[in-house]
Amino acid sequence: MSNPSSTAADHHDPVVPPPSHLLMLAEGRVFWEAGATIAMWPWLQLAPRGDGHPVLVLPGLVASDASTRLLRRYLKGRGYDAHGWGLGRNFGPREGVEAGMERLLHELNERHGRKVSLVGWSLGGIYARMLANRYPDRVRNVVTLGSPLRGHAQSTNAWRVYELVSGRSSRDPDRMRMVTPLPGMPTTSIFSRSDGVVAWQCSLNDPGPQAENIEVLASHIGLGAHPAVLYALADRLAQPEGGWAPFDSKLLGPLVYPDPTRA
Numbered sequence: 001m002s003n004p005s006s007t008a009a010d011h012h013d014p015v016v017p018p019p020s021h022l023l024m025l026a027e028g029r030v031f032w033e034a035g036a037t038i039a040m041w042p043w044l045q046l047a048p049r050g051d052g053h054p055v056l057v058l059p060g061l062v063a064s065d066a067s068t069r070l071l072r073r074y075l076k077g078r079g080y081d082a083h084g085w086g087l088g089r090n091f092g093p094r095e096g097v098e099a100g101m102e103r104l105l106h107e108l109n110e111r112h113g114r115k116v117s118l119v120g121w122s123l124g125g126i127y128a129r130m131l132a133n134r135y136p137d138r139v140r141n142v143v144t145l146g147s148p149l150r151g152h153a154q155s156t157n158a159w160r161v162y163e164l165v166s167g168r169s170s171r172d173p174d175r176m177r178m179v180t181p182l183p184g185m186p187t188t189s190i191f192s193r194s195d196g197v198v199a200w201q202c203s204l205n206d207p208g209p210q211a212e213n214i215e216v217l218a219s220h221i222g223l224g225a226h227p228a229v230l231y232a233l234a235d236r237l238a239q240p241e242g243g244w245a246p247f248d249s250k251l252l253g254p255l256v257y258p259d260p261t262r263a
Helices: 021-039 065-077 097-112 123-134 159-166 227-237
Strands: 054-058 081-083 116-121 139-145 187-191 211-215
Touching: 021 227, 054 065, 054 097, 054 123, 065 081, 065 116, 065 227, 081 097, 097 116, 097 123, 116 123, 116 227, 123 139, 123 187, 139 227, 187 227
Parallel strands: 054 081, 054 116, 116 139, 139 187, 187 211
Antiparallel strands: none
16 A cells, blocks of 8 residues: 655645545556556666666555565666665654664665665655755655645545554644755656545645656556656656756657646
8 A cells, every 4th residue: 555644734735625535446446557567568668777876765655665666676677776665664754764764865875976866655755855855965866656745734535544553643844844845956746636545736846947747647556556657757767967857748648648737
């Protein structure tokens, strides 16, 4: 299960309702999405290859590294040194979790002598943004998958689960002050308007010189195993340092990557 924690609400944020029960039921398409990725595996090898830099992949709420195994396998095949977080199931920012992620980020940075790319799925994206804002000199770029980066604490269908397993309130303004600001490196949010867990409006990056939003047609639980997500992720991570350019969705068209700015 890859559901996220809810974000803390700023009192200025509009209250966006969580996804409907119908969209929650549609999360079952994850099996089709995973099957499509396996069928399209040869096509996915046409994505740009990486330069060997380290990538740290952070799982969603209640999920473990097992949930990101396919994603990490793909990234390794594209030339990256991809790592799971190695901290068991993601039950929120319990004692030792943030310190463990910081330690791994520092180890990867020092071992390679290169900045680390962060990929965070759902709640993992909250962690990724927090790490990037705390340690900008160690992070190369940030990609979040269906992460609630802004908005009201109850704009997701997972806030009760988060509070149950983490023992914390979903309203956490102190932590979110480290998440909401755009990091100072290339930052991509991959989101779906048919996300059944997180209200898609909460996953959008604010405009910025190195910030973008990429829309896909996917379930929330399937974001880490969807062919369009894997291709976009490989494309984004392959950009050279200092040579960022926005994602070109026109190559595959709106049936794969809809216009994220449409009304």
